[in-house]
Amino acid sequence: MKRQMPSTREIEQEIVGRVKTMFRKDFEMATKEEIYRACAEVVNDVVIDNWLTTQKSFVQQDPKCVYYMSMEFLIGRLLGNNMINMRGYTEVMDALDELGVDINEVEDQEPDPALGNGGLGRLAACFLDSLATLQYPAYGCGIRYHYGMFKQKIEDGYQQEVPDNWLQTRYPFELQRTEYEFEVRFGGWVRYDSQPDGTTKYIHEGYNAVIATPYDLPVTGFDNGMVNTLMIWDAKPKEVFRLDSFEKGDYSRAVEDMNLARNLTEVLYPNDNHIQGKELRLKQQYFFVSASIQRALAKYLRYHKDIKKLPEKVVFQMNDTHPTLTVAELMRILMDVHGLGWDEAWEITTHCVAYTNHTIMSEALEKWPQDIFKRLLPRVFMIVEEINRRFCDEIRAKFPGDEDRVHRMAILADDQVKMAHMAIAASYSVNGVAALHTEILKNVSLHDFYEMYPEKFNNKTNGITQRRFLMHGNYKLSDWVIKKIGRGWITDLSQMKKLESFVDDKKSLDEFMAIKLDNKKRLAKYIWEHNGIEVDPNSIFDVQVKRLHEYKRQLLNILHVMYLYNQIKENPEMDFYPTTFIFGAKASAGYENAKLIIKLINNVAAVINNDKSIDDKIKVVFIEDYRVSNAEWIFAAADVSEQISTASKEASGTGNMKFMLNGAVTIGTMDGANVEMYQELGGENIYIFGMSSDEVIAHEKNNDYNPVDVMNGNHHIQKVLQQLVNGNYSIDNPELFRPLYNSLLNTQCTAKADTYFVLKDFASYCETYEKIQEAYKDKYKWAKMALENVAHVGKFSSDRTIQEYVDDIWHLDKLDLK
Ligand code: H2P
Numbered sequence: 001m002k003r004q005m006p007s008t009r010e011i012e013q014e015i016v017g018r019v020k021t022m023f024r025k026d027f028e029m030a031t032k033e034e035i036y037r038a039c040a041e042v043v044n045d046v047v048i049d050n051w052l053t054t055q056k057s058f059v060q061q062d063p064k065c066v067y068y069m070s071m072e073f074l075i076g077r078l079l080g081n082n083m084i085n086m087r088g089y090t091e092v093m094d095a096l097d098e099l100g101v102d103i104n105e106v107e108d109q110e111p112d113p114a115l116g117n118g119g120l121g122r123l124a125a126c127f128l129d130s131l132a133t134l135q136y137p138a139y140g141c142g143i144r145y146h147y148g149m150f151k152q153k154i155e156d157g158y159q160q161e162v163p164d165n166w167l168q169t170r171y172p173f174e175l176q177r178t179e180y181e182f183e184v185r186f187g188g189w190v191r192y193d194s195q196p197d198g199t200t201k202y203i204h205e206g207y208n209a210v211i212a213t214p215y216d217l218p219v220t221g222f223d224n225g226m227v228n229t230l231m232i233w234d235a236k237p238k239e240v241f242r243l244d245s246f247e248k249g250d251y252s253r254a255v256e257d258m259n260l261a262r263n264l265t266e267v268l269y270p271n272d273n274h275i276q277g278k279e280l281r282l283k284q285q286y287f288f289v290s291a292s293i294q295r296a297l298a299k300y301l302r303y304h305k306d307i308k309k310l311p312e313k314v315v316f317q318m319n320d321t322h323p324t325l326t327v328a329e330l331m332r333i334l335m336d337v338h339g340l341g342w343d344e345a346w347e348i349t350t351h352c353v354a355y356t357n358h359t360i361m362s363e364a365l366e367k368w369p370q371d372i373f374k375r376l377l378p379r380v381f382m383i384v385e386e387i388n389r390r391f392c393d394e395i396r397a398k399f400p401g402d403e404d405r406v407h408r409m410a411i412l413a414d415d416q417v418k419m420a421h422m423a424i425a426a427s428y429s430v431n432g433v434a435a436l437h438t439e440i441l442k443n444v445s446l447h448d449f450y451e452m453y454p455e456k457f458n459n460k461t462n463g464i465t466q467r468r469f470l471m472h473g474n475y476k477l478s479d480w481v482i483k484k485i486g487r488g489w490i491t492d493l494s495q496m497k498k499l500e501s502f503v504d505d506k507k508s509l510d511e512f513m514a515i516k517l518d519n520k521k522r523l524a525k526y527i528w529e530h531n532g533i534e535v536d537p538n539s540i541f542d543v544q545v546k547r548l549h550e551y552k553r554q555l556l557n558i559l560h561v562m563y564l565y566n567q568i569k570e571n572p573e574m575d576f577y578p579t580t581f582i583f584g585a586k587a588s589a590g591y592e593n594a595k596l597i598i599k600l601i602n603n604v605a606a607v608i609n610n611d612k613s614i615d616d617k618i619k620v621v622f623i624e625d626y627r628v629s630n631a632e633w634i635f636a637a638a639d640v641s642e643q644i645s646t647a648s649k650e651a652s653g654t655g656n657m658k659f660m661l662n663g664a665v666t667i668g669t670m671d672g673a674n675v676e677m678y679q680e681l682g683g684e685n686i687y688i689f690g691m692s693s694d695e696v697i698a699h700e701k702n703n704d705y706n707p708v709d710v711m712n713g714n715h716h717i718q719k720v721l722q723q724l725v726n727g728n729y730s731i732d733n734p735e736l737f738r739p740l741y742n743s744l745l746n747t748q749c750t751a752k753a754d755t756y757f758v759l760k761d762f763a764s765y766c767e768t769y770e771k772i773q774e775a776y777k778d779k780y781k782w783a784k785m786a787l788e789n790v791a792h793v794g795k796f797s798s799d800r801t802i803q804e805y806v807d808d809i810w811h812l813d814k815l816d817l818k
Contacts, residue, residue, distance in 0.1 A: 437652060549591075596737065643656045689767070
């Protein structure tokens with residue numbers, strides 16, 4: 001039976017009671033942090049009952065489960081999310097209100113668990129939300145990083161990284177599960193033992209071991225009593241000082257075990273689409289993969305005898321190449337622990353694993369040096385060698401005499417282990433994350449593999465959860481939508497179509513834009529408090545928030561701002577609707593150009609914001625420490641959504657969908673999911689510019705793009721580029737931005753210039769932007785466009801995405817919770 005949240009009155013009493021028993025305090029004396037902890041327990045109490053019921057249904061119904069294997073889960077704060085999903089948000093808000101406390105301040109006490117870098121990790125979190133809401137049995141499997149994504153401070157315009165110690169105080173939503181601990185082994189060697197029956201046993205010796213301890217987090221479904229589990233793994237030494245090693249005087253071995261455990265789950269690696277092949281990262285991957293598989297198999301074997309039927313109950317979805325070791329580790333366990341032969345083990349493995357690709361950027365496809373891999377995982381490496389040998393034979397059989405192809409596709413080649421190749425060889429499904437991306441995988445970046453296994457390839461366009469990104473982040477709009485069309489959209493976003501009947505109704509449009517204005521005021525206050533910059537809520541809020549990467553082209557955006565500023569300076573009477581350009585982005589700590597772009601944005605902001613002569617027509621704001629919690633407010637306040645990646649490079653994008661859901665109008669390229677947004681919206685409700693992916697790919701292939709020609713033909717570009725290196729935005733050091741200038745023009749001719757076609761798309765971007773300016777001046781035209789965006793967002797719910805994964809890949813049944 002689903003347990004509901006108590007009434008407002010009861011919640012109020014419970015909060016006061018918890019404050020008393022947890023902190024021995026009268027409510028009036030409690031700090032905000034203590035109130036937050038008390039609230040968390042009140043909500044937890046309901047969540048745990050539902051978690052227990054869900055688990056009992058698991059045991060009774062014995063359903064097939066998906067294990068979503070991901071190095072990253074960017075879950076964000078859980079208190080608000082769980083209150084919404086338990087349908088108790090208003091009740092808790094009212095109870096706190098009665099007690100004289102603002103719910104936002106209470107929610108603000110929670111650390112923002114940032115166990116991910118960006119879109120990939122947030123997608124994993126949205127997927128878990130949708131799985132629970134649609135009542136599908138699922139486990140998320142990840143790592144309990146002690147330090148999540150760094151906190152970003154901006155000092156003198158530069159990004160500084162500050163460690164995010166989110167576990168400093170106990171996190172109230174996690175549950176340590178020592179009863180599900182498993183051992184994970186690294187290093188050592190493999191001894192062969194010939195058996196009397198002619199087979200060989202492989203015995204792993206001389207290894208270092210750690211104990212993997214899971215911490216379970218509840219994943220609540222919306223209003224259905226379903227609570228799935230996200231298990232994040234932490235490491236501890238097997239024994240603090242292994243007595244056997246110690247007695248033998250092997251003091252250093254014992255210390256090694258301890259250090260191994262201590263470092264393993266310390267930090268999340270940055271994602272700058274450039275994998276450096278760090279040994280510790282490979283250890284992290286093996287650690288969580290091995291522990292998760294062991295737990296999955298232990299659960300399976302508790303109720304089933306025949307390991308060969310594993311695919312009937314278990315599927316491992318590999319979120320990018322990071323968990324690809326799932327393939328080899330499952331093979332190892334099936335053979336070495338359960339005694340199966342190669343063919344039997346392969347048959348099971350290849351029916352249990354599926355792979356999602358999230359990028360075509362070749363430098364992001366993981367490759368590990370074979371020597372490191374072999375040293376760290378000697379037995380697993382042997383298995384990879386055999387997978388590779390058989391895979392190469394298969395290629396030869398299908399394409400006789402094509403040794404080039406064998407070399408291109410091999411898992412082991414050029415002294416490396418190519419993880420994507422292993423993932424594709426073993427998976428029964430390989431999917432991209434937007435239609436265009438999947439086509440590019442098939443026709444360009446994974447073309448060889450597509451020719452070999454066309455049946456494996458499929459598309460699953462990404463989605464986002466409307467529960468967090470509308471109900472929680474933008475409750476005013478959410479309430480308005482409920483008033484207009486009811487509550488159906490909360491679990492069926494396609495119902496947003498019903499808003500179509502209001503797009504020509506001026507009264508509705510006024511209400512809709514009044515909410516936008518309120519949200520802009522909320523963000524303006526946040527910006528004032530955090531940046532000390534005053535922005536006008538009546539100006540256009542033009543926003544680009546996402547990881548900082550050259551292919552996402554924040555540089556194009558800021559160069560355009562510099563151009564607009566030049567225009568206004570040159571023609572002070574120019575008709576220009578005041579605009580606030582808002583940026584938010586973290587750059588990976590070692591990514592120099594990305595960090596310099598942040599500095600450029602801040603320097604441009606300093607010059608423009610302080611220039612009284614332009615009458616506040618442009619303001620530029622860089623929001624520090626962009627993360628899930630402030631993202632919700634940013635999306636709610638945006639008028640214009642910047643989705644301007646070089647066509648073909650952004651696999652999907654999910655920020656684009658969050659803006660659309662909140663009624664922002666997109667300016668973007670025909671890239672990733674923008675293409676599908678365009679299809680849903682029609683050309684009149686989205687602003688598209690720039691080269692198509694085909695054009696980009698053709699230029700790359702022919703190597704015929706010369707940015708200098710583009711610059712020479714466009715004096716606006718010339719001026720802006722000059723200003724990059726003449727001290728206009730860096731008086732003390734005119735050379736500061738030279739590396740960015742060189743990346744665009746590269747006068748030294750040592751490397752390719754303007755890899756991401758910033759200059760090539762510049763003119764088209766400027767022209768298209770003028771149309772936005774024009775449209776905004778017509779209040780109702782704009783309001784209609786913005787509302788059309790909300791009305792057509794239905795496809796982009798992660799509920800739709802998950803249903804497609806279930807239908808085409810996972811084949812799960814809904815859990816019956818009655
Ligand atoms: C990545 C891709 C995005 C995609 C997301 C989820 C790796 O995210 O680049 O295009 O939408 O995965 O599939 P991000 O760049 O935000 O880290």
